[in-house]
Amino acid sequence: xxxxxxxxxxxxxxxxxxxxxxxxxxxxxxxxxxxxxxxxxxxxxxxxxxxxxxxxxxxxxxxxxxxxxxxxxxxxxxxxxxxxxxxxxxxxxxxxxxxxxxxxxxxxxxxxxxxxxxxxxxxxxxxxxxxxxxx
Amino acid sequence: xxxxxxxxxxxxxxxxxxxxxxxxxxxxxxxxxxxxxxxxxxxxxxxxxxxxxxxxxxxxxxxxxxxxxxxxxxxxxxxxxxxxxxxxxxxxxxxxxxxxxxxxxxxxxxxxxxxxxxxxxxxxxxxxxxxxxxxxxxxxxxxxxxxxxxxxxxxxxxxxxxxxxxxxxxxxxxxxxxxxxxxxxxxxxxxxxxxxxxxxxxxxxxxxxxxxxxxxxxxxxxxxxxxxxxxxxxxxxxxxxxxxxxxxxxxxxxxxxxxxxxxxxxxxxxxxxxxxxxxxxxxxxxxxxxxxxxxxxxxxxxxxxxxxxxxxxxxxxxxxxxxxxxxxxxxxxxxxxxxxxxxxxxxxxxxxxxxxxxxxxxxxxxxxxxxxxxxxxxxxxxxxxxxxxxxxxxxxxxxxxxx
Numbered sequence: 001x002x003x004x005x006x007x008x009x010x011x012x013x014x015x016x017x018x019x020x021x022x023x024x025x026x027x028x029x030x031x032x033x034x035x036x037x038x039x040x041x042x043x044x045x046x047x048x049x050x051x052x053x054x055x056x057x058x059x060x061x062x063x064x065x066x067x068x069x070x071x072x073x074x075x076x077x078x079x080x081x082x083x084x085x086x087x088x089x090x091x092x093x094x095x096x097x098x099x100x101x102x103x104x105x106x107x108x109x110x111x112x113x114x115x116x117x118x119x120x121x122x123x124x125x126x127x128x129x130x131x132x133x134x135x
Numbered sequence: 136x137x138x139x140x141x142x143x144x145x146x147x148x149x150x151x152x153x154x155x156x157x158x159x160x161x162x163x164x165x166x167x168x169x170x171x172x173x174x175x176x177x178x179x180x181x182x183x184x185x186x187x188x189x190x191x192x193x194x195x196x197x198x199x200x201x202x203x204x205x206x207x208x209x210x211x212x213x214x215x216x217x218x219x220x221x222x223x224x225x226x227x228x229x230x231x232x233x234x235x236x237x238x239x240x241x242x243x244x245x246x247x248x249x250x251x252x253x254x255x256x257x258x259x260x261x262x263x264x265x266x267x268x269x270x271x272x273x274x275x276x277x278x279x280x281x282x283x284x285x286x287x288x289x290x291x292x293x294x295x296x297x298x299x300x301x302x303x304x305x306x307x308x309x310x311x312x313x314x315x316x317x318x319x320x321x322x323x324x325x326x327x328x329x330x331x332x333x334x335x336x337x338x339x340x341x342x343x344x345x346x347x348x349x350x351x352x353x354x355x356x357x358x359x360x361x362x363x364x365x366x367x368x369x370x371x372x373x374x375x376x377x378x379x380x381x382x383x384x385x386x387x388x389x390x391x392x393x394x395x396x397x398x399x400x401x402x403x404x405x406x407x408x409x410x411x412x413x414x415x416x417x418x419x420x421x422x423x424x425x426x427x428x429x430x431x432x433x434x435x436x437x438x439x440x441x442x443x444x445x446x447x448x449x450x451x452x453x454x455x456x457x458x459x460x461x462x463x464x465x466x467x468x469x470x471x472x473x474x475x476x477x478x479x480x481x482x483x484x485x486x487x488x489x490x491x492x493x494x495x496x497x498x499x500x501x502x503x504x505x506x507x508x509x510x511x512x513x514x515x516x517x518x519x520x521x522x523x524x525x526x527x528x529x530x531x532x533x534x535x536x537x538x
Contacts, residue, residue: 028526028529028530030530030533030534031526031527031530032527032530032531032533032534033534034534047527050523051230052226052230053226053227053230053231053234053235053520053523054227054520054523054524054527056223056226056227057223057224057226057227057520058524059223060221060223060224061192063180063181064180064181064190064191064192065181065191065192066181066182066191096531096535099531100528100531103524103525103527103528103531104524104528105192105194106520106521106524107521107524107525107528108194109194109197109220109224110517110518110520110521110524111521112194112197112198112201113201113203113217113220113517114514114517114518114521116198116201116202116203117203117215117510117513117514117517118514120203120204120205120215121205121208121510124205124208125208128205128208131207131208131209131210132207132208132209133205133206133207
């Protein structure tokens with residue numbers, strides 16, 4: 001469930017995900033802004049209430065996309081919890097698609113890590129009753 | 136040659152080919168030199184190694200290369216290796232473990248009586264830092280309580296009653312779904328013959344100075360906090376699932392006869408970003424796997440000296456198969472190494488060894504304070520990072536929808 005552990009998502013009702021479209025009954029504050037001067041192939045985004053945790057991880061995933069000419073993030077001032085992310089693409093590729101793909105790739109990565117971790121943890125617990133690896 | 140110089144036919148062919156297995160292994164290493172650290176940044180970005188090397192994101196390749204090996208999985212202390220992720224992802228997991236996993240801690244303390252020499256605010260601060268534990272089901276069931284902003288924060292005060300979420304209207308009032316109540320009611324008095332089997336005043340006159348013998352309740356410990364289940368909490372937090380301090384022997388305050396503490400604590404969920412008491416880990420850290428390459432064989436007395444430059448178990452001595460009959464130093468267990476670079480201080484072998492760290496091999500150590508188990512905490516941090524990504528995908532849809 002996407003609402004597991006996500007403190008900000010505590011406000012959404014449990015059935016909201018099933019609807020698919022962002023219906024009226026899910027009131028999430030919009031935390032993504034497009035900064036002025038952006039166009040279809042180059043844009044700067046402002047993520048509110050985010051910092052290096054998401055910023056660096058997302059920057060890495062977006063840089064892994066060969067269509068991206070430039071990707072960098074910065075935190076304009078440490079006293080304000082805003083993170084700016086700039087993306088420039090080659091060859092008429094839409095910046096929105098790139099960002100969406102970066103976020104999807106990050107989610108997929110987390111899925112893979114979660115599955116492998118659970119499998120490794122269960123294996124380890126089964127084969128080591130005292131929970132310590134013998135060397 | 137400058138990067139814009141025209142390439143010869145051989146160089147062009149090499150660029151088209153991509154990296155060899157050996158080169159791929161080499162680029163995984165951060166070099167540790169006597170005074171510098173080189174090759175620090177990851178170079179697995181598409182385009183860095185020319186058109187022949189495909190470094191773009193590939194989920195299947197990632198899945199194949201990812202390895203997770205456990206070294207220890209004690210309930211509140213887990214050590215495992217995460218191999219094949221980038222530093223930015225491993226760091227994101229570490230940061231989430233420290234600061235963004237919701238945890239229960241004492242937040243509001245209502246003091247009815249405090250005649251001790253510990254000031255109210257100091258006592259409350261200490262109470263807040265006590266790590267609590269309780270039934271896992273119940274802790275997940277607990278909802279959020281959004282405190283009203285302090286009266287001197289004018290900006291938040293201006294919007295406060297209106298930005299309370301419509302979907303969870305009762306998150307603005309403390310109720311049995313979002314608040315745990317603990318009470319502490321103690322009084323210190325002299326030990327008496329009838330109640331305690333010893334006469335404290337008589338012992339004091341005879342010269343006894345130990346407060347544990349003279350008085351009763353002179354030391355207030357965390358186990359004296361009493362959990363009072365409210366409403367529906369009784370079914371989630373019963374018997375051994377009750378909310379209690381993880382370590383019952385935490386000293387809260389010291390009292391003398393006549394001094395009393397009577398207070399009620401409200402515990403709510405919070406995250407480490409707000410206050411360190413809400414961090415579920417004592418600490419969560421990682422280090423990179425050290426890499427020791429012996430380029431020229433180190434033999435005999437040099438090998439024994441080389442072995443002593445490293446922690447025990449890192450270097451083992453093996454018989455030299457080149458026929459000299461002496462012992463040869465081999466790397467046995469690099470994980471025990473602390474990369475102190477001691478071997479680079481000695482002329483006998485400083486040119487025969489190359490130190491480094493493997494860039495994508497993270498040895499995590501997650502030490503929980505006791506509210507959740509370490510392996511569950513790491514899984515929570517992975518899920519939370521995914522939830523963040525999913526959330527911003529929704530925000531992006533909304534942003535695009537409006538344009």
